[in-house]
Amino acid sequence: MNLNTITTVKRPATANEVGEWEAGNAWLAGGTSLFSEPQPTTNTLIDLEQLGWPALQVSSDGLEIAATCRIMDIYRLKSSTEWAAGPLLRECCDALLASFKIWNAATVGGNLCLSLPAGAMISMVTALEGTLTLWARDSTPRMDSALDFVTGNHRNVLQAGELLRSIHLPATALAKRYALRRASLVKLGRSAALLIGTRGNDGDLLLTITASTPRPIQLAFGGIPTADELRRAIASAIPDDGYFDDVNGLPDYRRHLTYYFAEQIRVELAQSGSKA
Numbered sequence: 001m002n003l004n005t006i007t008t009v010k011r012p013a014t015a016n017e018v019g020e021w022e023a024g025n026a027w028l029a030g031g032t033s034l035f036s037e038p039q040p041t042t043n044t045l046i047d048l049e050q051l052g053w054p055a056l057q058v059s060s061d062g063l064e065i066a067a068t069c070r071i072m073d074i075y076r077l078k079s080s081t082e083w084a085a086g087p088l089l090r091e092c093c094d095a096l097l098a099s100f101k102i103w104n105a106a107t108v109g110g111n112l113c114l115s116l117p118a119g120a121m122i123s124m125v126t127a128l129e130g131t132l133t134l135w136a137r138d139s140t141p142r143m144d145s146a147l148d149f150v151t152g153n154h155r156n157v158l159q160a161g162e163l164l165r166s167i168h169l170p171a172t173a174l175a176k177r178y179a180l181r182r183a184s185l186v187k188l189g190r191s192a193a194l195l196i197g198t199r200g201n202d203g204d205l206l207l208t209i210t211a212s213t214p215r216p217i218q219l220a221f222g223g224i225p226t227a228d229e230l231r232r233a234i235a236s237a238i239p240d241d242g243y244f245d246d247v248n249g250l251p252d253y254r255r256h257l258t259y260y261f262a263e264q265i266r267v268e269l270a271q272s273g274s275k276a
């Protein structure tokens with residue numbers, strides 16, 4: 001849609017060119033959210049495209065994803081054979097309610113910064129133990145764990161004008177086996193619950209709960225827990241009134257899915273390669 005409050009669009013070549021942050025500024029990435037509804041408090045868009053950050057960089061350390069990387073680039077990435085969790089990247093792209101137009105424009109950073117419970121890029125980088133690099137307006141970088149970035153529905157740790165620069169996924173996390181479960185009320189709807197379990201060679205189990213809660217919840221186990229231990233861990237991390245409530249699912253439904261999928265993931269990852 002046309003945004004009739006916008007009077008200026010800036011296309012800086014470097015983030016430093018932006019200078020002091022003013023009320024009414026907004027970073028523009030793919031624009032799929034920004035252009036989907038009126039932005040009455042925004043008068044200036046600062047387009048990130050000209051910054052020219054390389055979308056994806058693979059190294060022995062893992063995967064570096066620029067905030068401006070398109071979801072389509074993640075989908076098309078030919079992952080290393082050493083990454084048992086490589087297919088998870090594509091499965092998370094599939095978990096977004098999106099037409100090909102959205103996929104081609106939407107960025108990983110935009111998905112994180114929008115901070116919706118159903119943000120599947122949030123699920124992906126949290127489950128894969130990502131670390132985020134954030135740039136303050138005075139150019140001081142700071143690191144944050146993906147798990148701590150989103151603090152609630154449409155809420156995150158970004159300060160005014162702070163820019164999400166990149167996400168690092170460590171090779172150790174990409175090498176883990178994984179299991180994903182997801183449900184939405186309608187076939188191509190936003191996720192009501194999206195759970196991902198990963199398991200390393202040391203037998204640990206990391207369970208990441210997203211979409212059913214306003215922000216990601218992660219449970220770490222030294223081995224495969226019993227079904228009862230798993231249920232108790234979820235209950236102590238998420239109170240009964242801690243489930244998200246919107247048109248994509250009632251809290252009771254999301255709570256049910258969370259326990260149901262968590263148990264399926266527990267059983268699946270306990271199977272081959274288990275030390276439990």
Ligand SMILES: Cc1cc2nc3c(=O)[nH]c(=O)nc-3n(C[C@H](O)[C@H](O)[C@H](O)COP(=O)(O)OP(=O)(O)OC[C@H]3O[C@@H](n4cnc5c(N)ncnc54)[C@H](O)[C@@H]3O)c2cc1C
Binds near residue numbers: 033108109111
């Ligand atoms: C039909 C449709 C379906 C959708 N389905 C889903 C869905 O299932 N799940 C979901 O989570 N979202 C969904 N969305 C919302 C949105 O399209 C996606 O979240 C998308 O990934 C946003 O990325 P973008 O690059 O287009 O962000 P933009 O629209 O450009 O920006 C989104 C917000 O993030 C800020 N921002 C962007 N990049 C940065 C950065 N690097 N640093 C700091 N701030 C930044 C912007 O200022 C803005 O506030 C959907 C949208 C549409 C129109």
